[in-house]
Amino acid sequence: MSPRTKEQNEAIRVMRMNQIMRAAAEVYLEKGIQLEIRDVSVKAELGYGTVYHYYKNKYMLLEDLLWDALNQTESAVQPALTGDGSSLHKAESFSRLLLQKCTQDPAVFILLKTVADNFHHFPGNRFSKLSAEFHERIFLPLVQLIREGINPVSPEKIANLIFGSLIGCTALNIHHNMHNEMDVDGIIDMIFSGIKYKEG
Template sequence: MSPRTKEQNDAIREMRMSQIMQAAAEVYLEKGIQLEIRDVAVKAELGYGTVYHYYKNKHMLLEDLLWDALNQAETAVQPAWTGEGGGLLQAETFSRLLLRKCVQDPAVFILLKTVADNFHHFPGNRFAKLFGVFQERIYLPFVKLIREGLRSGSAEKTANLIFGSLVGCAALNIHHHMRNEIDEDEIVDLIFSGVRPKEK
């Protein structure tokens, strides 16, 4: 039997890391910050040593999970930046895409919930860079869309209320195992009905 090629080893490593991160997201939804590497190994159906080989502690694993989720969220909302219809219509598209991604990918939900909680469960300041990149790539462009669409009021306050609503709706569906029942269009329409400027 010939030894594996570098490409084969890289593919196995990529598959294992994806398997570990998916399991970590599921365990985090069950246990929160109390998750342990051993819990992730059991959920991923891998040996403890295998998971430990990739991640020396849960904080390294969670950091990787959240960075990956940030990239996934950024990719998911990309069509909103180039959409037509102006600020609020683009913000609605953004919200719909982000909510859909939250429900499909628990890691994205965990990212948004963690940002909303200001990383208060995590020790030290290790997530400051992640928060800064989230602000730059996701939050501030969204605030800009809201600002363009509002005639008055605070764009930041409105953006925060929308983000909070999206996280809350995603949480209800994820924690109550209703992932196939969520209607992103209906939820986003309801949220934005209170945001759209009233016709005079």
């Protein structure tokens, strides 16, 4: 049997890391910051040594998880930013796509919740760059759409209200095991009906 090629080794590495990060997201939803590498190895059905080979501690693992979630989030909302329609319509589409992504990918929900909590569970300033990137790549584009769409007194405040609503709805959905029951369109319509009424 011939040895694996460099490409095959890389494919295995990527597959293993994705497997570990999926497991880490599931464990984080159960245990929060109390998760340990051993918990992740059990959930991923991998040996402790295999997980430790990739991640020496949980903060390295969570850092990778959250950076990957940021990239996934940006990709998910991109169609709203580049699509047709008014700025307000784009803001609704952005919010809808983000809520859908939260329900499909626990890591995206964890990212939003962690940013909202200002990374207070994490030591030092390890995640300050991630926080700044989220602000630049996710938060500010929504703020700009709201500013252009309805020109409110504080578009940042409305954007925070939207993010808070999406986090809260997703948390209820996850913690009450209602994975297939979320009415994404109904939730977004309700949020934006309230915004239009208040600002109209």
